[in-house]
Amino acid sequence: MLASAGDITAADGWKGVAETLEKGNDKMKSAGLHAGYHNHQVEWKATDGQIPMQIIADNTDKSVMLQLDVGTCVEAGADPVAWINGHEGRIRSLHLKEWSPDKGYAVLFGEGKCPWKPILNAAEKKGGVEFYLIEQEGSAYPEFETADRCLVAFRNLKG
Numbered sequence: 418m419l420a421s422a423g424d425i426t427a428a429d430g431w432k433g434v435a436e437t438l439e440k441g442n443d444k445m446k447s448a449g450l451h452a453g454y455h456n457h458q459v460e461w462k463a464t465d466g467q468i469p470m471q472i473i474a475d476n477t478d479k480s481v482m483l484q485l486d487v488g489t490c491v492e493a494g495a496d497p498v499a500w501i502n503g504h505e506g507r508i509r510s511l512h513l514k515e516w517s518p519d520k521g522y523a524v525l526f527g528e529g530k531c532p533w534k535p536i537l538n539a540a541e542k543k544g545g546v547e548f549y550l551i552e553q554e555g556s557a558y559p560e561f562e563t564a565d566r567c568l569v570a571f572r573n574l575k576g
Contacts, residue, residue: 418453420457429465438473442481453484454473454482455484458489483508485501488522489514501544506545508540525556
């Protein structure tokens with residue numbers, strides 16, 4: 418899983434990232450493994466008129482996972498539901514990180530701006546999700562209470 422491409426400033430640089438993922442993916446296939454890419458905000462900001470995550474998606478095999486960090490996607494103004502639905506079978510892992518305009522990432526799961534029900538529905542119907550990772554970057558509560566509150570919220574949402 419590649420989680421940072423470094424300082425890429427042009428669309429051709431993102432195509433190079435896709436090429437690196439493809440080379441890694443080709444080497445791992447024989448072991449039943451696949452490459453993947455984890456997004457941050459920069460991958461949702463247009464570069465040379467193109468969205469870097471789309472460049473990566475368009476220039477890699479469909480077996481390359483596009484791990485979605487939901488909070489950074491939403492913060493950047495991208496639509497996580499549309500992204501999942503548009504990349505069927507490639508969103509096998511999601512970082513369920515919440516975000517809100519006033520508290521940033523220091524908001525508990527389910528208490529921010531992320532539209533969780535449609536996200537989870539898309540992930541399960543189209544995305545091919547295998548793993549959910551609840552990610553929390555601070556809150557007003559102690560760590561274990563924060564984790565518990567997030568898990569309870571997730572379980573309540575999932576039913």
